[in-house]
Amino acid sequence: MRQQDVVALFDTIFENYSLPLHIYVRNDNGSQFVAEMVQKYFRERKVVQEFTKPATPEQNAHIEAYHSILERAVCxxxxxxxxxxxxxxxxxxxxxxxxxxxxxxxxxxSPYRFLLQRGVDMHQKQQKVPTLNLGILSNN
Structure with a gap:
């Protein structure tokens, strides 16, 4: 994935999905995410970009868990x-x-039902909703 692909993907997401007013994107330190073009794009759209520390898969726990489930269930x-x-x-x-x-x-x-209960319908276009409090997903 190149930096242009990241921007194009997020353009599509912003155009087609209901999103919270405040968005956080956690990503690794891949060149496509540290690129000035991507960082500027996120700043302009008030997206907070969080970088994981190198060699810390635990900071990407949700996606790591998903990949593990995907590997066991499908691959x-x-x-x-x-x-x-x-x-x-x-x-x-x-x-x-x-x-x-x-x-x-x-x-x-299901994730879909969870988001619906918080006012996010991924099938509706351009409906802005308040920030999601995903504290339920953490151990805190």
């Missing part, structure tokens, strides 16, 4: 005949993970 269980088949399987898993699978860390709800 280890299936052998794909094509990239298309792999992509379709991953798409089905992502829909299940975000819309059906319950998560104990968010009160035994």
């Amino acid at each position: 280890r269980r299936y052998e794909f005949d094509s990239l298309q088949q792999a992509g379709e399987t991953l798409d089905r898993f992502k829909k299940f993970y975000n819309y059906k699978r319950i998560h104990s860390g968010i009160g035994y709800k």
Whole structure:
């Protein structure tokens, strides 16, 4: 992913999804995220960019956990005949993970239901909502 891809991705997100008024993006120190273009883009849109410390996967705990679940549930269980088949399987898993699978860390709800209860509907365009308090996701 290049810095232009990061900006294009976030442009798409801002155009198509309901988002909280205050957004934090935690990323690693990859060149695409430390690039001045990306940092300026986030500043202009009042997005707070947080960098993880090098060699600290625990700071990316949510994505690390997701990758682990994805590996166990999909990658280890299936052998794909094509990239298309792999992509379709991953798409089905992502829909299940975000819309059906319950998560104990968010009160035994799917991520979609959790966000809906906090006023965020990822299917509505351009509806700004207050900052999400995701303290429920931490051990604090």
